[in-house]
Amino acid sequence: MANVQMAWNENHISLVGLAGGGAVRSHENHGVSYFQFPLRVSRLSGVEDVLNIVAAEPLLRQCPVEPDTLLAVEGEVRSYNNRSGTGSKLVITVYARTLERAGGEHKNELTLAGVLCKPPVARRTPLGREICDMMLAVNRKYGREDYLPCIAWGGLAAWCSQLDVGDGLKLNGRLQSREYTKEENGQSVRRTAFEVSVMSLEPVERDT
Numbered sequence: 001m002a003n004v005q006m007a008w009n010e011n012h013i014s015l016v017g018l019a020g021g022g023a024v025r026s027h028e029n030h031g032v033s034y035f036q037f038p039l040r041v042s043r044l045s046g047v048e049d050v051l052n053i054v055a056a057e058p059l060l061r062q063c064p065v066e067p068d069t070l071l072a073v074e075g076e077v078r079s080y081n082n083r084s085g086t087g088s089k090l091v092i093t094v095y096a097r098t099l100e101r102a103g104g105e106h107k108n109e110l111t112l113a114g115v116l117c118k119p120p121v122a123r124r125t126p127l128g129r130e131i132c133d134m135m136l137a138v139n140r141k142y143g144r145e146d147y148l149p150c151i152a153w154g155g156l157a158a159w160c161s162q163l164d165v166g167d168g169l170k171l172n173g174r175l176q177s178r179e180y181t182k183e184e185n186g187q188s189v190r191r192t193a194f195e196v197s198v199m200s201l202e203p204v205e206r207d208t
Helices: 057-062 154-160
Strands: 011-019 024-029 032-042 048-056 070-081 090-101 107-116 121-124 130-139 145-153 168-184 187-205
Touching: 011 048, 032 057, 048 057, 048 070, 048 168, 057 090, 070 107, 070 145, 090 145, 107 145, 107 187, 121 154, 130 154, 145 154, 154 187
Parallel strands: 048 090, 145 187
Antiparallel strands: 011 032, 011 070, 011 107, 024 032, 032 048, 070 090, 107 130, 107 168, 121 130, 130 145, 168 187
16 A cells, blocks of 8 residues: 555544433633533444543533433544543543534444554454554644554454554544453452554555
């Protein structure tokens, strides 16, 4: 695949799903209050991804969030480091730019463009299927970066395993949630990880 030019801060997610609860206050920034709520998005297989949506108070005034309401969200996937010492070290959320009532089928479509910031890790499932784990750094418009874990499968995983740190990538996929068990202080604790399941991918280079 030949390299192509890219917009270096490409980050867009389009979701349709059911609100898993009401919105609760998350934080305040520049005088604006932000709220968070879970969105339950079903896959074709019937498995459900539960994604954390962050929305500004003005959006919620226009479209109040009520449990089991079908909502459409357009926005970006964001990450930040959790320094509380409790839960996952890397927190993944969806920042909503638009929010409205929806109809029709559930939807989970994501486009990202960024660079690999860690060496890809290739492995196999117990049944022998190839997997490749990657960490993609995606620039925002104002100098910050979001670090987003991505996973590729099968032949795509084999191709990704040959990539190097600093390689530019553009991918299409979905944001998914995955529960796992972790041992902490001698006890098993249930955690939820969020990652991008890669459907298609191509190498890219920065705009010049």
